[in-house]
Amino acid sequence: MRIVILGWGSLIWDPRNLPKEGFWQTGGPELPIEFSRISKDCRLTLVIDFNKGKNVPTRYVLSPRVDINDAISDLALREGTDKDNIGYVDLFNNPKYKKDNSEKTCNIVREWCKGKEFDGAVWTALPSNFEEETKKKFNLNVAINYLNGLPETARKNALKYIRNTPEEVATFLREKLKKVGVI
Numbered sequence: 612m613r614i615v616i617l618g619w620g621s622l623i624w625d626p627r628n629l630p631k632e633g634f635w636q637t638g639g640p641e642l643p644i645e646f647s648r649i650s651k652d653c654r655l656t657l658v659i660d661f662n663k664g665k666n667v668p669t670r671y672v673l674s675p676r677v678d679i680n681d682a683i684s685d686l687a688l689r690e691g692t693d694k695d696n697i698g699y700v701d702l703f704n705n706p707k708y709k710k711d712n713s714e715k716t717c718n719i720v721r722e723w724c725k726g727k728e729f730d731g732a733v734w735t736a737l738p739s740n741f742e743e744e745t746k747k748k749f750n751l752n753v754a755i756n757y758l759n760g761l762p763e764t765a766r767k768n769a770l771k772y773i774r775n776t777p778e779e780v781a782t783f784l785r786e787k788l789k790k791v792g793v794i
Contacts, residue, residue: 612703614682615671615727617720617734619644620657622689623670624775629689632673637779639669640723642716646773646784647739647749653761654769655754655784657776659698659716660739663749667780674733679704682733690735698736700724751787758793770794 616622616631619642623635643664646655658664676682679701687694698713700720713736720732741749745757758769773785774794788794 612677612679612701612730613728614674614676614679614731614733615639615724615729616674616682616686617642617669617671617732619667619669619780620776621772622735623777627689630675630685632675635670635672637668637670639671640719641666641668642719643667644669644780645739645749645782646754647741648737649740649744649757652768653765654772655741655758656737656772657780657782658735658737658739661715663739663783665781665783667782669734669780670777671732679731679733682731686733686735690737692735692737696735696737697733699731699733701731703730751784754784755787755791755793 617639618635642659643661644657644667645660645664646657647660647663648656648658650656674682676685679699683694683697683699687697698716700717702724724732747753758766761769773788
């Protein structure tokens with residue numbers, strides 16, 4: 612099997628020990644991405660978000676694995692999560708649908724894989740948790756207020772993550788932060 616790993620955030624500039632072959636390529640499937648997840652260290656991180664996200668191109672890199680389960684395990688280990696938070700498409704088997712909208716994501720990725728002649732793909736499928744964490748609905752002004760309310764070190768770390776995101780991942784929040792001069 613030819614399996615790819617999809618990325619749009621820190622996997623690209625900080626893959627750590629993620630097994631991969633070659634370099635990250637542009638031209639991955641367009642997915643609705645936004646900074647609508649709050650990480651353990653208070654950063655706003657990128658997730659697939661069909662409600663708040665903007666369709667942006669992703670990147671991809673070949674996995675050295677030939678078994679989709681091994682590629683899933685590699686990505687789960689890198690992301691510090693369990694396998695249930697890793698989405699995948701396996702063109703030889705049916706993908707599982709565990710989360711809201713994952714069928715939509717799988718359909719987009721499946722069609723992209725077919726067009727690129729890949730046999731499968733894996734990606735991080737953590738959900739947005741902004742509302743759970745802040746008790747406020749996500750919108751651009753609330754997200755900016757969240758960032759501005761962080762202690763200085765956490766704010767710098769959060770903005771560094773946003774700045775390091777590849778330019779083509781021009782989410783609504785990233786565009787607004789550029790417009791107001793924050794990044």
